[in-house]
Amino acid sequence: MKKTDLSNLAIKRLAIANRGEVAVRIIKACEELGIETVLLHSDADINSRAYRMADHKVCIGGSTPAESYLNIKSNIQGAKAKSADAIHPGFGFLSENADFAKACVDAGLIFVGPSESAIRSLGDKVHCKELAKKCGIPLVPGYDGDDQTVETLSKEAARIGYPCIVKAAAGGGGRGMKLISQASEALERIESAQRESLSAFGSSKVFLEKYLDRAKHIEFQVFGDSIGKVRHLFERECSVQRRHQKIIEEATSPSLTPELRRKMGEAATLIAQTAGYRSAGTVEFLFQDGEFFLLEVNTRLQVEHPVTEMVLGIDLVKAQILNACQSFVFSEDQYKSFQGHSIECRVYAENSYEGGMPSTGKLGHVHFPEGPGRRFEYGFEEDDVITSFYDPMIAKVIVWDESRPRAIQKMIEVLNQSVIFGVHTNIPYLKAILSHPEFIAGTMTTQFISKYFSEPLKPPTREPALEVFVEEMKKQVGKSAPSEKSATAGNGYQNPWSEQWRMW
């Protein structure tokens, strides 16, 4: 392979402390920059695309995240063992861990991301709010005290009023985050959030916040360049969430006026600039009735970064790496406007017809329909195994088109033609969302899923002639009599789970 001549870069070999599609994303950026890669992987991830693509690999521990992807020492040792000179943490796992950023620097490795101090001041949600107050950015009412006893937290929840939300102070991505809709639920939800927080982030610290019941989730991409200039790179809307986990994201938001976009962009830039932010970060807001409130700042690359890349023509991962090499400086006229519309769908390994029950197993045939304005980010291919150790996201499908309606139309067709065998996926569910009048109108809020999709999706019916075709194929492929028809399995959909496991 012909490598780009960037031989003067400070990073010659970069270690990736992550897995799945983001590891693949980083490897591709490195390939283009002429940088060698070292994949720091767990036992479970030997059968993955990133493993096959990386130049060097080090197994850093067992299958559970605590043994490998969350283990600072193993990651550093793995990177050093293969003579890497930098580490990219991806997102999730150690990406927002200031101790990890510090450990990298202490070990003589470049951390591809913000400084340890910026992670500490913005990444800890409690500190971040103090900073926001200083910057005059509006905040959602809540409790962020050091008294973490369940008694105090319950009392504070009652003071804030229901519904309120309990969140992991070190968290993100919906883990360790629970909704308390009435007093009787407070104790259980607070304890549950503390446990999830401890197991996912290594800290049980939580905080409370008033729950806005018809808010939109709008976030601004920010980036601090090598000379310390912070710019915002417009917004993404991620209102389609379930259990506070994003499902569909888009750039830009269909709800912002140019005036609001300017105000929110300025607020995002201000807080990042105040914290001395370098590299890619995201300032998240809740937006309700024309008002915006700071939600949190994510001191890392986001899962949904591709939609920003599509409308701006920027490569955020390359920008991060070049920035870490002190070689990324914004020019005045760059990224001042966006073009068209981009949507990302997260494909999760779960059963749409069973309320999102996670699905694990070996992948069969996988096919994504390539075409203009289509992008597929995936970490697993045929014969790879989707395990229960990690996040159930197996791929991201991203489209770009000249307008939002066209992007929606394109996404539905792309999903129609995407094939994933071996595990169930949420593709039917994604299509139902994309076809929903409220989504099409762009007026969806974070309540969208619980409002319209609280019941598992009903399997579609097929016309008799198509049913006959399906039966023929079954016979041909199974080379035996058709399976016994039961009420649920007979129409092609498995129903092995109990109702209590419904998750949205």
Added chain:
Amino acid sequence: MIQKFEKKIGNHVHKAIAEKVGDKIWIHVNGETLVFDAETTGRRRGKVAGKDAKSNTILAPMPGKITKLFKKLGDVVTVGESVLVMEAMKMEYTLKSNMAGTIKKVAFKELDQVALGALIVEIEPTKET
């Protein structure tokens, strides 16, 4: 191995692909992915983890870790009451009882890893009077 199919229905030519993966037949047709049990020995894997309305057991609906047991042997449970919390794919799931009764058996302890379909809790139903 995938097999490709084509059939004209009305004015539309449907293109489909199908593949047998393990004991399942997967078919992609008309924008949908369908899955069926391949005819094997007659015992369907999907049934293992199934739990019908009359069941007095709580089975693991997927592999994961038990993070919290709210009930112990001899405790009384009501319909819809939380019995235990499992963690899988880094998310927590609460398993509830769907009948009133007394806990007759707790097969695991907190932090145990459980396999798909494993019996975790058995409930002695309260006698209707």
